[in-house]
Amino acid sequence: MNTIELSNKTAVVALGGNAITVPGQEDTIANQFANTRASLDGIVELARDGFKLVITHGNGPQVGNALLRVELARGKAPILPLGVLVADTEGGMGYMIEQSLQNRLKKDGIDRPVITIITQMIVDEHDPAVANPTKFIGQFYTEQDARLFEETRGWTMKADANRGWRRVVPSPVPLRAVEAPLIKQLVENGAIVLAGGGGGIPVYIDSKGNLEGMDAVIDKDLGSAVLAAEIGASVLSILTSVDNVALNFGKPNQKVLESCTFTEMKRYYAEGHFPPGSMGPKVAAALKFLENGGDVVAITSFKNARKALNGEAGTRIVRDR
Numbered sequence: 001m002n003t004i005e006l007s008n009k010t011a012v013v014a015l016g017g018n019a020i021t022v023p024g025q026e027d028t029i030a031n032q033f034a035n036t037r038a039s040l041d042g043i044v045e046l047a048r049d050g051f052k053l054v055i056t057h058g059n060g061p062q063v064g065n066a067l068l069r070v071e072l073a074r075g076k077a078p079i080l081p082l083g084v085l086v087a088d089t090e091g092g093m094g095y096m097i098e099q100s101l102q103n104r105l106k107k108d109g110i111d112r113p114v115i116t117i118i119t120q121m122i123v124d125e126h127d128p129a130v131a132n133p134t135k136f137i138g139q140f141y142t143e144q145d146a147r148l149f150e151e152t153r154g155w156t157m158k159a160d161a162n163r164g165w166r167r168v169v170p171s172p173v174p175l176r177a178v179e180a181p182l183i184k185q186l187v188e189n190g191a192i193v194l195a196g197g198g199g200g201i202p203v204y205i206d207s208k209g210n211l212e213g214m215d216a217v218i219d220k221d222l223g224s225a226v227l228a229a230e231i232g233a234s235v236l237s238i239l240t241s242v243d244n245v246a247l248n249f250g251k252p253n254q255k256v257l258e259s260c261t262f263t264e265m266k267r268y269y270a271e272g273h274f275p276p277g278s279m280g281p282k283v284a285a286a287l288k289f290l291e292n293g294g295d296v297v298a299i300t301s302f303k304n305a306r307k308a309l310n311g312e313a314g315t316r317i318v319r320d321r
Contacts, residue, residue: 007276008294010052010187012233013043016223017058018095019239019302027061035177036100042239042305044100047110049306054185054231056224057097059198062089067138082169083201083213083246090118091219097194114192120178120211121200121218127172135171135217140164170216172202172296174223178211182231187231199223221285229292235309236289238282238299245299245315257315265317290319
């Protein structure tokens, strides 16, 4: 066992989108619950080991479905803005994970309360990303429809990998979570808190000092890193569909990473090993968390959450000593 010294036993566990929705599988509620239950093994191990836990999760497929429902209901029901849809999915998915975890903890004889906190994430309304939307959301359209929607709905549309045209929205950098002090208090008192779903609901502070929503999305892993730093977590565990991070992924000289330091991973990131559409955001979030005082980041599959912290599985990134 290759353990490391932690400054505390508080961890933020970021569940990838495939914890609930599996590509190629019909996205029914029954399947979503089944997938959720199957993704909890590593989290339960951490709870049994005495970790204070915050669980975050992605919501890309769920927001896409919610947007589709809005479009199908156009002219028949009021249009819901993207920020409200993020809040809706944060609540609905939080319910699924919360209930599934409550039942599992009860079955395993672990007495820990579980609660979902709808989380607002403050961003800068002048973030350069606001003027340059890049995050694809929703369904595919023809170029003709895309041009029409730009004129009639004010959308920004871009071609997506020759598969059609899709709406793009800003993805600003998260600065802090409005509810972080409450989340920290609950965690310190033993609750397992589900928070920051989908990266959190993007909001900014207007000229009067009030919170105001924004039609944007926040990267889930980067939001998790910010929240982890705010509550003083020592561990950020990013759970996804693969066991390890790799250099030269998919090439003959591919190299699996098992353990490295912040400085080493920062160099690999700068060398372009991690594309923006796959492992890039996860590595960027890991570096952000360690830069802000975290002890260790584990990137691995759902089943290996606890093993990765011991150096027995996954990729573990530690801060420089």
